[in-house]
Amino acid sequence: MTELLWWLLLLQGLMTIVNTLVHHELLERLTFRTSARRELYLRGVGYVCYAMVALLLACSAPTGAWVWLIFGLVLVALGAVLLGRLGDKCIRPRQPSEQVLGGFLLLNLGVLAIPLVSLLWVWMSQPTAITAVSYGYWTPLFVLLAAGFVFFGLKNLAAARRLERWAGRSISADLGLVQSALELGGARSILVTGATGLIGSRLVPAWITAGHSVTVLTRRPSVAAELGTPLTLVRSLDQLGSDVHIDAVVHLAGEPVAGGLWSEARKKYLLESRTAMPQEIGAWLARTTHKPEVWLSASAIGFYGVSDTPDEAFVESAPAGAGFAAHLCEQIEKASAKNAGDTRLVTLRIGLVLARESGYLAQLLPAVDLFVGVILGSGRQWQSWIHRDDAVRAIDRCLCDTEVRGPINVVAPEPVRAKALMKSLGRHLTRPVVMHLPGFALRVAAGDLADELLLASQRVAPEVLLQAGFEFRYPTLDNALDALLR
DSSP states (O other): OOHHHHHHHHHHHHHHHHHIIIIIIIISOGGGOGGGHHHHHHHHHHHHHHHHHHHHHHHEEEETTHHHHHHHHHHHHHHHHHHHHHHHHHHOOOOHHHHHHHHHHHHHHHHHHHHHHHHHHHHHTSOSEEEEOOOTTHHHHHHHHHHHHHHHHHHHHHHHHHHHHHHHHHHHHHHHHHHHHHTTOSOOEEEEESTTSTTHHHHHHHHHHTTOEEEEEOSOHHHHGGGOSSOEEESSGGGSOTTOBOSEEEEOOOOOTTSSOOOHHHHHHHHHHHHHHHHHHHHHHHHOSBOOSEEEEEEEGGGGOOOSSTTOEEOTTSOOOSSHHHHHHHHHHHHHHHHOTTSEEEEEEEOEEEOSSSSHHHHHHHHHHTTOOEEETTSOSEEOEEEHHHHHHHHHHHHHOTTOOEEEEESOSSOEEHHHHHHHHHHHTTOOOOEEEOHHHHHHHHTHHIIIIISOOOEEOOHHHHHTTOOOSOOSHHHHHHHHHO
């Protein structure tokens, strides 16, 4: 083969692997999304075929009928990957960078197709044989390329099988949440913000299935509409008449605190945006004729701030701590309390919510799965977590239990140290987690955000929930990860 053809083939293979690593593994986290299992099966088959072609071209000179094997493998690989890309439109929107890289892949494929087919045609006219040869430095390069395709191909196939198993389990989990929603007692009318978020996307479908009437305040009605039917969608509380009957308000919306570095402008924006919605809800409460019985307003365990005594356990009666996160949570809670009036107010101080689709755990999964999981800082900092479905059930309990009011720690009863969480995650994915990312490096990269969210120790206890008799389905980290990842 000519040098140009080798380079074109190598470029095609490298762009495919980079696309898989960056977009499918890291950005889209397809190997942990049950909706992507068809695409993963197809890509897995295609990558294994690519690996076989790379090995044949790197280590041999196939002629005669052997060329048909190469043609067949290429056609199967291209067909499988193409079907996977067509499935993208149904499964997920493709990011602009992925579309650009996909365009380069198609362009390069068109350029190399003519010389490659011409070469294979010449080989086909020769007697049938397959001779082991070496093409100098191209042979080890293409063996490594084949190894990369084998790795991602087998990884995709294994992930698709795992997702099939998870999809079956999710049905029983959904039924459990519907049963929890039924315990609210009778058909309730619920107004919810943040319905498309990590917790809201589990709450709303369960409420709808249980027969409750759900009104969603959202900036993304097309996305919220996918949560189920019947569903009332509004873009503003002004769209709700003064005579509308709402039994409960569940406010979960808010700009992500960890969505960017904490510049002064970012802090100001977070403070203003996070306190604006409680004020809007309060204004609506003041003008509505039928006052809701209860208002659940989301806060976070960041309320307790950075502790000078890392092993100190925080309960709901503890005062606000120091730091920006604590100040932000305190202002959110004050805004809710100021606007609640006579409505029973429950402030949800939510910990690290564990789910595969998004949130803290979802950010960790791809790195651990690719053998590059790291422990942040010393790993001795306490992390207070909760399985997403337990968070959903806790919200249902707060809605129906009239004795519950004020701040509620929405966390599991057994917090863990950061190192233990990462080690347990590695065990569940059968991956080693041994590397540490030094705290000073995190501070240089993220400043106060690293100190307060990544390295801070927050050992929080769900005292009110336990006193109310709430039973956690996933009280320990192993219980939660077994349900999520086994």
